[in-house]
Amino acid sequence: MKKTFLIIGLNLSLVMVLVVFPSVFIRSRQGNSNTNGNQQFSFTTNRPLTFYFNSNFSDLQSIFIDMKNPNIDNNSKIYVKISGPTDSRQLTFSGSNVGDPATVPLKFLPFTDPPLTKYQVSLTTENTKSENLFIITNQNNLPVFKTFYQQTNFKSNLMFNINRQLDIIHNRNLIFNLIYFGTIFFLDYYILIHD
Amino acid sequence: MNTKTIIAIAILIRLLFIPFFYHPDMKSQNFHFQFLSQGVVNIYQYLSDNKNHLAYRDTFNYLPLTYFTFGSVQIVLRPLMPANFLKWVDDWSFSQNNYPNLPYYLLILKLPYLLLDLGIGYLLFKLTSSRQILIYWLFNPVSFYLIYILGNFDVLPVFFTLFSLYLIPKNAHLSFFVFGLAIALKLYPLLLLPFFLFISSKKIKNLVTNSIIAMLPLIISIIPFAANPAFWQSFFGSGLTQKIIEIKYLNIPIFPVLYLIILGYAFFSNKKNLSTQIFYLFLLFISLVNFHPQWLLWFFPFLLLQPNFISTKNQIMILLICIFITIYILLFNDNYLTWGHLIPIDPEFINLTSPYDLIRLKLHLDPQHLQQVTKYIIATLSIIFVYFHEKNLLNHRS
Structure with a gap:
């Protein structure tokens, strides 16, 4: 025994x-991501950036985007809009939240869409100086990003x-x-x- | 259960669990060790020359013998590895943890540690003739954590220091040569050397001879690199020498002063009780040095040599100190000391909130301050422990 x-x-x-x-x-799972890219996309009022991705799980809850604010000089407002087929989320943060470089976490109320939903992410800013705020991208201007999906049900x-x-x-x-x-x-x- | 069965079960349990614990030091060290198989002899100069082309750019902060020993070990183990082992070693990108064979690499890389772990158990058994101490060594979570979860090569110098202790009564010169090998792998045994010298012999002639023998492997192994600035630059990047003088009172570093007092106690004492002296040194170390967890392994086997180690009072005090050391470790701002160990099970563990961030963001407390408070508690417990220990010894003598 x-x-x-x-x-x-x-x-x-x-x-x-x-x-x-x-x-x-x-409690969360990493999903579709773009981990390759070392281009610095100069991020200004005149140069917004929009990209798309397809989710691979349900309940999208955060997106991490690589950015760079050399010497943490720029304190301009940055606006993010994440749009799904039925719903959208808007976030605002300032340049001081961006390190040199930093993976910026964008956390929001989880979407309820099923897997394989197409999302649009639009990034705009009040920054006017082309030399001190950047988004890290690949050669096709697709940002280096990671997506995370909520998973709380045991x-x-x-x-x-x-x-x-x-x-x-x-x-x-x-x-x-x-x-x-x-x-x-x-x-x-x-x-x-x-x- | 007979001893063979106990050892067999200890081995099998290790084989089941060791593939699933990771620390990035193991990868960074193996990244450097791989260059030996490519014919690189001066790793320090090579890294300095190729810094901008390498996937991992940190310097190699260890001694030459470490590079040659573990570089050779890696060459021997390489045929046992799956094909993409080197790809993993060279991968420092976002995807570095997403290798299904990671547990396989870890199992193979830790096999030499398994042998050394069993070797330490054997030496402890020979030194104490106690089956209970052997069982304690084989089945306690502390040595499992220090050897297999942190996965650092310190287990080799630790084995050599213990082997040296075993050899002292048999052949002092061989013993100090073995001790010298430990020093040539990592400098920390220099802290223990004077205590070893004193228990061997206090005659000046023997002290000098044994010291020279103990320093020989280090001197021989660094001579070819002595004129190389890259070697010295890398070498002084390591932390121990800085850390032992960090805590000061009236601008005087406290650890070296109290170390000399313990050394004086060892020199003038007639007793040849090395384990007690190293035990006091351990308490001093954890109280006054901002130590990295892996450094605890340097002392741990010697604590088991303590007379009455298994007594209930000792166990309670050691348990208390272990609890506060665990809290101290959890308060490091390093997720690889907590959830990050579990990456081989699921790479998502690295994205979990560390205890450090949890305390900072949810409780709005300063984890570094809490860590210092924990150290004060460890220091207080250590003083109490030494007091009762000395009192017991006095009672025992009278």
Whole structure:
């Protein structure tokens, strides 16, 4: 009986660490992003920037955009409008919130649209000086950005994590999987048969 | 359960858990170690010359023997790695954590640590003849955290210092040569060296001979780099020397002064109780140095050598100190010391709010101030601990 508890405890603790633990704490998921780009798009009143992306989960809740305010000199207002098919969000912040460089977090009330929704992000500013406020973009003027999606429901989060772990295991090297699961099996067997 | 079974279970549990804990130091060190396989001998000059072309631009702040040892280890381990290991080592972009094989790399990279961890357990068993101490070493969360979660190579010099202690009664010269290897890998054993010298012999001739032997590996390994400014520049980028003189009273650094007092105690004491001396040094260190968590490993095996380590009173005090050290660690402004360790399970962990930010943004408290308060508490507990420890020793003698 003691051995059985030991085996159940050990295997359960692995499941806890690998699936349940992330489900409890990870409340948002990163989705579509553009992580490549080192161009500095001079961001002024006359040069607004608009870009589009398709969501890959529901409940879009924040967008992180890479910007640069050299020496944190510029304190102009920056306006952001995120528009979905049924709803939109507007945010305002100042140049002093932009570092040199910084990934600027734009957090808002989550959208309720389903996955694969097309969003438009429009960035405008009161800045008139071309040399001290920039958006980091790729060569097609697409900003370096990351999107995040709310995930607060434990049950759906748990299901998501189970699928995600299965997906990771599937993509992982076969030798590692064999060694790893072989070790679990061997340990269970060892505890079971040994005095 | 017999000892073999205990060791087998300890190994298997480690194999199950070590792939899923990460710290970026392991990657940055392996980024530098990879250049040995490309024929780079002077890593300091190479990094200085190629700084602008490299994916990771920090200097290599360790000693030459560290580079050659772990560069060689990486060469040996490379055939066990999946094909894209070097791609991961070179990837410092946004996608650096999105590698499904990350647990595989970590498992292989930590295999040498597993051997050294077991080696330390073996030495502790030989030094104490206590099966209980061996079990304590193999199944306590502190050594697991320090060796496998932080994943730093400090476990090698720690192994050498303990091996040196084991060798002292058998062959003092060999013992100090082994100690010298630890110094040549990382300079911190210099803090422990005088204590080792005193328990070996207090005769001037022996002190000088053993000191020279202990310094030989360091001197031999840095001579080829001594004329290279890039070496010195990189080397003085490391933190320990600065940190031990950081806390001052009347502009006098307190740690060195109290260190000398403990050293005097060790020199004039007739007892050959190295573990107590290192234990006091440990308490002094955690009280007066703004330490990085990985540095705790330097002392941890020696604490287990303490007489009556397993007594209830000691356990309670050690538990209290461990709790406050944990709080101290959680208050670092570094998500890689908290959630970031779990990246191999899910890269999203790095985006979770760190305890530092949580305290700052939700409770509107200054985490750095709280960290200093925690250190005062650790210092107070340490004083209480030393008082009761000395009192017990006196009672024991009378």
